[in-house]
Amino acid sequence: MHPSFDTMSMFKNRSLFTVTIDGIVEASLLASGDDTEVIYHRLSAGAYWTLEPESQENPANGPLETIYLTAGRLTVFSDSEELTLTEGDHISFHPVSRQIVFYGDMESTFLYICSKPVFHHYRSSLEEVNHLALTIEQKDGYTSHHCTRIMQMSMKVGQAMKLAPSELYTLQFGAYLHDVGKVRVPNELLNKPGRLTDSEWELMKRHTIYGREILLETGLPYLTQASLLVAQHHERHDGSGYPFGLKGADIHIGAAIIAVTDSYDAMTTDRQYRRAKPAADAIAEIQSLRGTLYHPDVVDAFLKCL
Incomplete structure (x- = not known):
């Protein structure tokens, strides 16, 4: 029948x-x-x-x-x-x-x-990513849609630099979840309207370490790979960044890409303690720091994408 x-x-x-x-x-x-x-x-x-x-x-x-x-x-x-x-x-x-x-x-x-x-496991892993992203947005209002913007800009730069598809797949999640460590930073620091004290700044900088730990704790292979980008996205080309003071080729290229796109988005977005810069001013600042704070090849690709 x-x-x-x-x-x-x-x-x-x-x-x-x-x-x-x-x-x-x-x-x-x-x-x-x-x-x-x-x-x-x-x-x-x-x-x-x-x-x-x-x-x-x-x-x-x-x-x-x-x-x-x-x-x-x-x-x-x-x-x-x-x-x-x-x-x-x-x-x-x-x-x-x-x-x-x-x-x-x-x-x-x-x-x-x-x-x-496979769907039960697959569903669980996607829900884990969604949970992490939602937790960031609830914790820090500034990051609402910030993660998606960083992911989209970073992927364009990575493609312009002709990264391997497997590297782009990792960059996709590293960029999307780059700020996940902020969920372990106290709210009073994230929402403080004025400048942070030295001790507060040291605690804030640990969000890169916390982010790596959180992604490693998921046990998901693609998030484990992305955790290195999350840990290094505040490293700088000349070694002046944090948390490890890495420089040049010691910094994962995906993290170097996120460093530029994250900086640009931060400059052009209103924050608790300052107004957004005009896009032209942010671009000029990134150009001026090419080869010092930012990987020169990444800056060149970023400017082409803009």
């Missing part, structure tokens, strides 16, 4: 679960059974998404994983290989033996079919 039209409509219009990360991805579990899941994805233009190999002794037993593109265009990267998927194309892996990075050339939607239940 065939299902009734009403029953078919119910399944047609309702996903089992939906989770999103603002400006990156939306995922909905459409169907699940016999250890197979069908997950709908919407990937924003300019955003990255990955498939990772399973950590197991016999990777040949990994699940079959298929991507079917329903709209848009995706570029797929794996090591030095690159291909483009357009509407109606699909690609399968059995198993995923190395990191596969997908880039949204435009806003794209696709079905991800996996012969092993």
Whole structure:
């Protein structure tokens, strides 16, 4: 006996679960059974998404994983290989033996079919990112939408510098969560209208260390990788930054990118203790600090993106 039209409509219009990360991805579990899941994805233009190999002794037993593109265009990267998927194309892996990075050339939607239940873990990891981002915004009003702006600007700079897709994927989350350590900084410091005392400033600077610790505590591989960028995003090219006083090539290039985009956004945004600078003044200041506070190649790419 065939299902009734009403029953078919119910399944047609309702996903089992939906989770999103603002400006990156939306995922909905459409169907699940016999250890197979069908997950709908919407990937924003300019955003990255990955498939990772399973950590197991016999990777040949990994699940079959298929991507079917329903709209848009995706570029797929794996090591030095690159291909483009357009509407109606699909690609399968059995198993995923190395990191596969997908880039949204435009806003794209696709079905991800996996012969092993993965959505529960996947949903938990995305909700963890959302929780961290929401916690930052609730803790520090200044960072409302600041994280998304830094992510978007940083990704443009990283692409202009031709970073590897895997580096861009890490930069995406490092930039988005660069200020997550502020959740462990007392409110009176974050919201203080005047300048901080020396002891208060030392405590404020620890938000970089706290941020790294928070991302490491998640145990999620992509956040573990991004934690290094979070720890170093206030390092400066000449060694005058914090918390480690790193300089030049010792600073992760992703952190050097966030340093510039974060500084620009801070200069052009009203703060508790000062008004925003005009964009032209902020640009002039960043240009004047090229090669001292900021990585010269990053500054050049940033100015081209502007």
